[in-house]
Amino acid sequence: MSFNNLDTLYRQVIMDHYKNPRNKGTLDNGLTLEMNNPTCGDRIQLHFIIEDGTVTDAKFEGEGCSISLASASMMTQVVKGKSVEEALKLSQYFSDMMLGKETDSDGLELGDIEALQGVQKFPARIKCATLAWKAMEKAIDQEDEA
């Protein structure tokens, strides 16, 4: 393998999100959810504000590798302003993309998330990419129960 394959994994747009994360920080009100990847120690804390079924604000903090933090940055960016339903659809789309399944964007606004497509060729790193999305699903779940 050469840098070509690594370039597939670490595309410029991923590195940009890693180095200049969007929506990094905390929110005073809203819900907070922390999730970690127990096999490697990556940790992500999500802050969501959901009003009338819409994600009106999303921020994250965390420690982790380039893939997990870039994914969190892209996730918060793309779900902000979306309905809860759309956010969950995006999560399903992302999960299918990681598993190499056929995906249909079905009118979804994908933002930068397709840049992470290369991760599917690195099975050991899929968990890094899905951490923030799993946290988002759980946050929405908790909001439903509240």
Add this chain to the structure above:
Amino acid sequence: MTLLDVKSDFPLLNQQINDHSLVYLDSAATAQKPQVVIDAVSDYYKYDNANVHRGVHTLGQRATDAYEGARETVTQFIHAKDSKEIIFTRGTTSSINIVARSYGDAFITAGDEIVLTEMEHHSNLIPWQQVAKRTGATLKFIPLEVDGTITMTSVKETITEKTKLVAITHVSNVLGTINPIKDITSYAHDLGAVVLVDGAQAVPHMAVDVEELDCDFYAFSGHKLGAPTGIGVLYGKAALLNQMAPVEFGGEMIDFVSLTSATFKELPWKFEGGTPIIAGAVGLAKAIDYLQTIGFDKIAAHEKALTNYAMSKLKQLDGVDIYGPEERCGLITFNLTDVHPHDTATVLDSFGVAVRAGHHCCQPLMKWLNVTATARASFYVYNTFEDVDLFIDGLKQAKEFFGDVF
């Protein structure tokens, strides 16, 4: 110095990973298996497989001889006084859990202290957290010096007359620190505490003599020294093991059974409920034979030369943080500045170099190091200077790659 030349004994190592020759530097997680071990396990299943200690047929006797013969091999290997002090288990974790359940629950009570160190692997931490929860005992930790060692001064400040048990790793799986077990055991015994040693990272690399260490329990895994996964050892002094109740009940470990009660076998079988790990024990005995034929003095010299070589090369690179003391056992834990260890490991893997990245089952130690994760290269009998060169080349590539994208 001339290194050992045994790579060709390990068939797995002869393969391409991502179009590069495999460089396996993750032996502290699990070691590769020599052909003789693979053959011994395969031959056992081809010619001798039967259940042990039951029935009178010839195969049953052969399997029993192989299994009990393996126990003799282990007895001599770690210099135990008697083979009844050797209990076969699933591995180090299982061995420590037997002591925690059986000795801990029976002999540790509220107000007692259990002393550990800050460098313990989760397998020698969580079982004692659970004992503390069940019994009301307190956990205390021998603190680490800046270089990741412990001193006898700290040991003496931590172990008291209230201490019932000291559980300590022989060699740290992250720092490579070799702990002064003999001195700790002697001090703990003076205060009436028993000592359990986690030998998972020591036994593959050095000649261990439990009688000289005078520890009360010693736990290790087969897979880290070239045996199959799923076989491990708990050594315990017979006087203690005799006082301890079995943890698993069922077949194999019983003496007389009625519908409402049972009596149990003597040592070591009372701790080996169910059909034992026969093929695993056969593989373990062969792996021990293999290492002893090479000789542990040669193995230690080989690993020291490799570690020193890698250390000197690493120190020539800019932006590498190395963790642990100067004197270390066969591994180097490190981070590249501004590169997460996952990313380092992925780049190395793309060049065929396998290292570990993560918290190494030592989350409290990661906190002590003030990092969330690290990368680790660990060496074994089959590694070469060329492996180290390829590892260093890979690191240069990782630095270049991540330097470029930033």
